Amino acid sequence: MNTLARVNNMPTLLDTFFGPSLMTRPYVTRYAQPTLTTPAVNVKDTEAAYQIDVAAPGAKKEDFGLSLNQNVLTISFKHEKNTEETNDNYVRKEFAFQSFERSFRLPKTVNAEGIKATYTDGILSVELPKMEEPKPEVKQIAIA
Secondary structure, rough: OOOOOOOOOOOHHHHHHHHOHHHOHHHOOOOOOOOOOOEEEEEOOOOOOOEEEOOOOOHHHHEEEEEEEEEEEEEEEEEEEEEEEEEEOOOEEEEEEEEEEEEOOOOOOOOOOEEEEEEOEEEEEEEEEEEEOOOOOOOOOOOO
């Protein structure tokens, strides 16, 4: 006795949310749109500062941009690569663009003047120093 299996090669609505299934993968990947990847980010809270680490191996520090606007820190990356090969009757140009942007709403306790960023070994590290929170003063009121 033969077993019949139903094969559906058309993408489904669920594929848009969960990705293509194993049955439709060859069809979908053949016509899939290129996707942009966003690097992984670690955020660490210490007593003195917040530390944001962005994993971006192979990047150059000149490709990064940091901006602070109304307590929103934006980390952006833009890289453009142009290559050209020339032979006797053959010319080939290839363009490669990579970019991403991540924004973080900072707490009011961050000292905006002391923000520092470094890029070493494929990790962009941004240090956001904390300000000392003013402690509420206890005022003694004389009873008349």
